[in-house]
Amino acid sequence: MITNLEHNEVLVGLLFLVFPFLPASNLFFNVGFVVAERVLYMPSMGYCILFVHGLNKLCTWLNRCGAITLIMSTLLLLLLFSCKTVKQNEIWLSRESLFRSGVETLPHNAKVHYNYANFLKDQGRNGEAIYHYKTALKLYPHHASALNNLGTLTKDKTEAKEYYQRALQLNPQHNRALFNLGNLLKSQGKKEEAIIFLRDSIKFGPEFADAYSSLASLLAEQESFREAEEVYQTGIKNCPESSDLHNNYGVFLVDTGAPESAMYHYQQAIQLSPRHHVAMVNLGRLYRSLRENKEAEKWYKRALDITQTVEILSPLGALYYNTGRYEEALQIYREAAALQPSAKEIQLALAQVLAMMGQTEEAEKMTNHIVSEEAGCLECYRLLSAIYSKQEHYPKALEAIDKALQLKPKDPKVISELFFTKGNQLREQNFLDKAFESYQVAVQLNPDQAQAWMNMGGIEHIKGDYVSARGYYEKALQLVPNSKLLKENLAKLDRLEKRLQEVSRKRSDTVAL
Template identity: 30%
Template sequence: MHERQKHRSSKHSPRHRVYNNNNNNYDDTKLHKVSSLQGQSQKSQSSKHPALPPYYYAIIFVTAVGCFINSYDGDFVFDDMEAILHNKDVHSGTPLSVVFSNDFWGSKIATNTSHKSYRPLTVLSFRLNHYISGGLHPRGFHIANILLYGLLCCLLLPTVHSLIQAWPEHFTLQRYQATFLAVLMFAVHPVHTECVAGIVGRADLLCAICFCLGFLAYKQSIEQEGDPSSKSKLSWLLLCGGITAIGVLCKEQAITVIGVCSAFDILVVNGVSMETVLTFNSSHFFNQKHIQSLLRRQFYLLLVGVAILSTRMWVMGSEPPIFQIVDNPHSFVNNTILRVLNYNYIYALNCWILVFPAWLCFDWSMGCIPVIYSIFDLRISIAFTFIIGLSCLLYKAAQSGPNSRVISMSLTVLIVPFLPASNLFFRVGFVIAERALFLPSIGYCMLCIIGLDVVTQNIKQKKLITGAVILLLAALAIKSIQRSSEWRKEVDLFNSGAFVCPLNAKVHYNIGKIAADRGNTDLAIEKYRLAISLSPKYDQPMNNLANILKEQGHLREAENLLIEAVTIRPEFAAAWMNLGIVQAALKKNASSEVSYLNALKHRRRYPDCYYNLGNLYLEVGKHQQAMDAWRNATIQQPTHVKSWNNMMILMDNLGKTEQVEGIGKQALNIVPDAPTIHFNLANTLGKAARFSDSEKHFLRAIDLDSGNAQYWSNIGVLYHRWNKLDKAENAYLKALKLDSSLTNTQDNLNMLLRKKLKT
């Protein structure tokens, strides 16, 4: 008792008081001045709320890493392909300045087609991985994600410990125990698998780390506020703003730490209850001794938020991203009441995923969650259940009870970080995204521990409760391990998605794409047709199915599918190009040219399309237009070997040896190890009787591709004409050994043998 009294007597200065709104006594759990003069008060406080034991950090780190360690040797999967594998910004050769002018996927952020996801620091972290690993090797990327997750969970210990600073004394669990259990539950939660096992989840990990650091910096600034001799309170406040800005450059959701800091300052530090906030009771709204410093901090948070949002809008070109109805059909419902019900139904499903994470899917779009179009839809009851449940929690938080503030902060951390994904302020490009639950799950875990304490107070069988908690944590950990293994390979990930969301057309499209890449065209056709049947306006499977049908000779059906695809999405450049290829095969040359030009209209940098357009012009005898098209292809993509070859072959056919040699030398300056260019140049030089120069390029082509029978056959012809009959014979024999079906080579060999007999 003596220590407790001593502790209270050290807080007589009004500058250090923090009122408990429940009984108007000083609350020992609030932030206060920490100085050398308060050693005794610190001691008494630590006896009341012991500091977090150091071994907690080790346990949390090992547990967090252990749940997802089996994803360390996974492949690049799903969005990793676009954001990393095909993103030139990740390659070390790309100028750094380009990273800050492009979006997360490597496209110019100011364009209309950009998703407006501006995360340059995350891209730079990928680039660092690329530099350290010496290339795009997924293992290094995965290991970095796993370690970052372990670091994040360790940072959550002091973060959650501060967020539940108003932990009531009458609770069974101690504050440090509640902190440990909440963070442990977070560490093992399966909903985090996408952010850890999926490499693009790096954005969420870095964002969450900045979220924690920003909050801790803000908390430190408040602690310094209580010390008149401290000169660093402004520095900590500025650091909070700086970290928040850095977090937003990792992922946009980091800005929500401003709302959490604001709520923490009002509800916890200044002891204002939700009831006071909602009723605007001005006589108790603020502790008058702290009103000025509180308002300064709140104004600073407002300035930081406005500055970040304004800068963000400027970077985006003041235009929001444009999403199609297939991305988020619930947000396109015209009826306001039905749209609100759809949103609440989706919120309820998000909560269910947190509570019961057995059904997890990499993508929840494209029919995975059917839209509610009628007020008689039974799923409306789920939406109303969610509304009632949330209302009860808010009512409990608004009461003046001893646990209202800790519930209020838990709800704040649950709701505020979710707001950017809620469709309330702007339309988002997804229905449900498990990554959007990453930060909100912190608040959910805090609420679960509060609920656990309430249960513990009402049930005397403590061992039963302990066993249930251990069983729950073990079940979550096992699910995380199992789920992270599914993220190792795309085929496993997509098949698991088909099991959870059999109506999701995108899932079946992705399975079909993998099947096509592996040569299983029958499965690919089946999955593409299923995707189209589930979503008749889904243009991508139409394009891919048409490509397979084109290769199988079903040109008419392929043409119809591609016409449908470009009708649905007129800016679909790839479909326009493929339509041009099919129409060229059908000898619809005029239509083919129009299709190619439409493709180039919607994608100006399209070397493959210029290549195919050149082939069309060659077919109809427009040689100069063909040369111009191929030249454009090589300008846009200097390594476009096929275009270089076609230019050389056309000039050779026209008897323009000098032009062939000039084109060949220009190409070899860019792609010196392209065997086909050496081969075509050697053929032209051989025709011009420049045998030595021709031999040099033939030998280089063979050195680069020794298994090509045609190369051996043609160098045999060169030696034959050069009268080096033994070398010619050896070359012919080598060619026939590689490919016995070369009848011309066999004829040349017979001719050579007859010639040798005569001599």
């Protein structure tokens, strides 16, 4: 006879077993899964209640020997289940083991392959991610997000474009596919088409901050600055928590000549994301451009407290170098070189610091090593010229500048600087006429090259052509009106001319007598 207590045990067990599982059973609405472990916790309680109830009933029906056998069998079963639980717990040790377990358990389920591919993509394991995205698409060809993500990993731009277009055929409002296709077209120079897709991406995903940044930067490239600013402001209004959007707007404001507003947005980015080291570096660069070096240094160091990267170390090293703190610059550039030993820009900067500190042999060795790997390194030849000049090896310094000129740089100001340096090397060897010719080329390419005008005046001064010398000095003085050296040289000319006038007058008086 079943007692009320037994009846209640069975009822409670059945209720725990059935009702918590009903929402995940797909009987009333499609939830996309059935046997997820998280939906089995409460049904397991019902199973345990019914199991214990049944075990108790069996024990009452069996004799003592049978009951002992049953209990021993139950303990063995519990031990096996415990081992299985320990084994199952290993699946939950990491996200990777969890997703991989899903693929192993349900190899014909597109969703588990898609989830595992997303994890692999986030880890930078693109080859494996592509395989699982393609597997997901074989199992479910209409998976628009898999097509979109596959497009982001595909190196072939034509193939990537096909994936994005297929994703949009399945879901024309897939804002991320629209965004990715827009960026792809942008990289191919199809800017008008790119703008259309990026606008649609914003239309169907008004809270997608990256789309605002990409569209605004593209408009800025086309010099549609007012429209770009409107896009940034709309983006910040719709995505007020996006630190990246504030940072990118700050960069735009710096480029368009609004540093104070840029400063505010960099600070907003850091406030929203206190570990936003990119915004910190940008803020440091902004303070550096305003010549507030202490503030710039503070923000660079704050960024370094978050992460040690070459992108942070380099501007800090440049700050130290340009403010004469060579020991600190040397230390920073050595740290950067340790992080990226193959980065030629870092090696060159390190060589420049060494040269400035008088360690010219090591600097020369490093620079020649870079040249051996990259013969077209213009800055290397300029640095070598400076090193040889410090060592008073002027013919070698002149040879290095000639090699730089043979590379035929396109920027007229760079060519002007090279001819100016060449003129200096020729002047050191007392080839004044050739030096004068080099300075002439320098000022033809860059009329604002004050030092070249001054040196031309100096050569004419030495040669005794005081009228020409005065003309060149005065031209230089127009460019640098506070130059003490120029004023002194002009004063010397005045004294010489007066002396010559006195000599000439005395001769005239002598002839008259």
